[in-house]
Amino acid sequence: MNNENQLINARKQKLKLLYDLGVNPYPKSVKRTHHISDILQNPDKFIENEEELYVVGRIRALRKMGKASFFHIEDKSGRIQIYIRRDEVGRENYKVFKKSDIGDFLQIKGKVFYTNTGELSVRAKKVKFLVKSIRPIPVVKEKRQDGKKVLYDQFADKEMRYRKRYLDLLLNPDVKDTFLKRSKIIKFMRNFLDEKDFIEVETPILQPMYGGAAAQPFITKHNKLDMELYLRIADELYLKRLIIGGFEKVYEVCKDFRNEGMDRTHNPEFTQIELYQAYADYNDVMDLVEEMLTNMSKEIFGKLQFEYGEYNIDLKTPWQRKPLLDLIEEYADINIKNMSPEEIIDFCEEKELELDVKTYGKAIDEIFKNLVEPNLIEPTFVIDYPKEISPLAKSKSDESRLVERFEVFIAGMEIGNAFTELNDPFDQRERLEEQVKNRELGDLEANEVDEDFLEAMEYGMPPTGGLGLGVDRIVMLLTDSHSIKDVILFPQMRKKD
């Protein structure tokens, strides 16, 4: 018998004793007249009226004594102390109560009062089991010291926190708070876009051909069709088909999947909001991003200033908009605009920046990532990217190597990517064919030619601005989370055992 069984067996014993006492530890009916927060917010009302009420919740702390006990129960709204006396609930009921453990769910009938030490509590008239918990929840104790909470035996093992998120949520209140904020952030973005007459749509996750981003896909198979399918790496090409189909503003809250390495800012499945707006360009999209994120910040957090680790971030608009090449000149201290592609590639080798494909675009990208990105702390729109690494963006009319594309950075983290979408079907075909060449040269993330998409574009796509926003990363920023695992409820983990 191992120790877990010892603890579990103790609880199973109590379960049996409850049955012996004629108590159903998993009853169907529940009576609740108030949430715990109702009491916390207006205790005097309940005390003056001597109102009898029913509260329910999970036992989170328990101090049993011989003929009286204190415990705390918690529902979604808060936590309150319960005082129970044998002479007030009766011998039978107290005996039932004595079988309770931390983690059990109880229903309490009682009246609100203050204890001698001044803690708002409910004086039980009757307790009823709602659920007997069989497995012990780790006990985290806390003490107030100089107004600060000191935690004892905090549930801290990261692996267990991610694998058993339900325990993490129960035992680490900040975690719950982060995910409540995540929910509000996504809800805000939806509302914001809905109010601007965007249509929310759903496009295929299982795709016969993947595209819209540079990434390696997950591959799966449809048995009946005997067909290979890919989990989408982006929604882009389908959302553009909808613009072609006559929707002028569409968005999708999308899980995308990329079969790549995982680290602090990458999880194999992650959430984006992609949106496309006809008759707009990337300047309009920059305005939209600014407006959406600052309004969101004000509404949800009541402020525009954030601490993110060592950084102080201010979302106050306007955010700076700087051409990528200017930023390279600023941070890499080279005159990149006057350098030939060969010189730029040489510069990369000098700096030991590895290039899988030796092209102008890849070289610029590499310099930017290594020498510029980490410096982009304040919100910054980096504009005008090399064409070779942006096969879906429209060329800048005055500069043939560049396209109308921006990425938005905050705290050195890329949180969004947008283009004035390429809508010239001839140019688009050329660009995709160029991608295939890169693929053959070893660029595993290069796109393939999606003939169906090209055909759609040949029918005519209006001028369009498009955007992908990294929802997980935005949540990270606004909740001061430094790993994407801390903003995804069930992050990807290796199989254990």
Next chain:
RNA sequence: GGGCCAGUAACUCAGCCGGUAGAGUAUCGCCCUUUUAAGGCGAGAGUCGAAGGUUCGAGUCCUUCCUGGCUCACCA
């Protein structure tokens, strides 16, 4: 994939130069009618991440592997 660190009771951790496992909390029993890290007395609880190796003897040393963290690389 590389480097560093970690994995010992349900939780949080200690365990020195190698001598066969320890604390607090939790659990169980007794006492306890205003406690709050409740308290007092007593008890039980471990495949020391896994597998090999060295040794008379391994939690401890060596090798490989597993899992996680940090970091570098990779990564729209």
